[in-house]
Amino acid sequence: MADTHLYEGAPEAEFGDYVALLKPRVMSLVVFTAFVGLLVAPVDVHPFVGFCAVLFIALGGGASGALNMWYDADIDAVMRRTQSRPIPSGRVAGGEALAVGLTLSGFAVMMLGLAANWFAAGFLAFTIFFYAVVYTMWLKRWTPQNIVIGGAAGAFPPMIGWACATGGISIESLLMFAVIFFWTPPHFWALALFMKEDYHKAGVPMLTVTHGRAATRRHIFAYTLVLAPFSIWLGLTSVGGPIYLAVSVVLNILFILGGWNIMRRDEDAAIADEYATEKRVFKLSLYYLFLHFLALLVQHWVGAW
Numbered sequence: 001m002a003d004t005h006l007y008e009g010a011p012e013a014e015f016g017d018y019v020a021l022l023k024p025r026v027m028s029l030v031v032f033t034a035f036v037g038l039l040v041a042p043v044d045v046h047p048f049v050g051f052c053a054v055l056f057i058a059l060g061g062g063a064s065g066a067l068n069m070w071y072d073a074d075i076d077a078v079m080r081r082t083q084s085r086p087i088p089s090g091r092v093a094g095g096e097a098l099a100v101g102l103t104l105s106g107f108a109v110m111m112l113g114l115a116a117n118w119f120a121a122g123f124l125a126f127t128i129f130f131y132a133v134v135y136t137m138w139l140k141r142w143t144p145q146n147i148v149i150g151g152a153a154g155a156f157p158p159m160i161g162w163a164c165a166t167g168g169i170s171i172e173s174l175l176m177f178a179v180i181f182f183w184t185p186p187h188f189w190a191l192a193l194f195m196k197e198d199y200h201k202a203g204v205p206m207l208t209v210t211h212g213r214a215a216t217r218r219h220i221f222a223y224t225l226v227l228a229p230f231s232i233w234l235g236l237t238s239v240g241g242p243i244y245l246a247v248s249v250v251l252n253i254l255f256i257l258g259g260w261n262i263m264r265r266d267e268d269a270a271i272a273d274e275y276a277t278e279k280r281v282f283k284l285s286l287y288y289l290f291l292h293f294l295a296l297l298v299q300h301w302v303g304a305w
């Protein structure tokens, strides 16, 4: 956990450091999925209300990132990928990040309740709690299933968006959840394959550390297979249509092929080409999710089933 005080002579924080606390790059995709969830819902939302709802979901997501960075500062200081984050680099004090995280969380939840409805606000509060407490404080340091279960936090945003519009849950919003939920393990484990040393050094029980790379490779492929039917099923519901289905089929074939290539890879070959396939599949995972939700949006505009 983070020391709450900065040391003497610590570098000054700039505005960008506070923005970095909110993990803006990762959250941009999270927020996009929430935006699509809200837009494709069968209830029209006034554009201003929709804009506010997405803004408050973004603030809530960012706040949960700040809470994650506060709690994980010790781990982040050890890993090369995360060493230069605002807290381990000494530019922002742990206590400050905690204050930003808690204040923004409270603000975002209250404002979402006022702007949309209290069911959506409660859902946002639960998601922040799930990421900051259940995943970060509990699962991450305890079990190699950390990101499988914790991944639920990242899968809730389109359901929150849908709830902003409708005040409830539906098969469509559950399937959007399922797509992100089953997408998260291949997304993360592809990265963990080429970042294994980091997690090992930090003592985080990621699957690569506890069960080895071969097992992780098999798990990645298995999840790409489990993911595909949920993605297709979503295309057969009221938010689907031919455009979404075509995009989904192509993306799933590519992702399954990527998972297959990762599984068949010999570790020596991977080391020899510096994990080129794993890096490519990680990048593909980002396109996979972005294009899926973009396809839902386009399908909505041209008309769903």
Ligand code: HEM
Pocket (backbone or CB within 6 Å): 025, 026, 027, 029, 030, 033, 146, 147, 148, 150, 151, 153, 154, 155, 180, 184, 187, 188, 191, 286, 289
């Ligand atoms: C428990 C679930 C997840 C874990 C453990 C995880 C882990 C990671 C890690 C370690 C990175 C590396 C780079 C970084 O720190 O920026 C990353 C990148 C990324 N993740 Fe995830 N992720 C998860 C869920 C998600 C979800 C749900 C989304 C979006 C819907 C997402 C979107 C992204 C994006 C966009 C990047 C690239 C960021 C960049 O360009 O720097 N991730 N993820």
Ligand SMILES: CC(C)=CCC/C(C)=C/CC/C(C)=C/COP(=O)(O)OP(=O)(O)O
Pocket (backbone or CB within 6 Å): 023, 026, 030, 057, 060, 061, 062, 064, 068, 072, 082, 124, 127, 128, 131, 140, 153, 154, 157
């Ligand atoms: C609306 C709302 C509250 C959304 C939350 C969305 C959410 C849970 C996103 C997960 C994003 C993420 C970067 C996980 C990384 O795991 P990590 O924290 O272990 O990664 P790190 O090693 O990069 O810190």
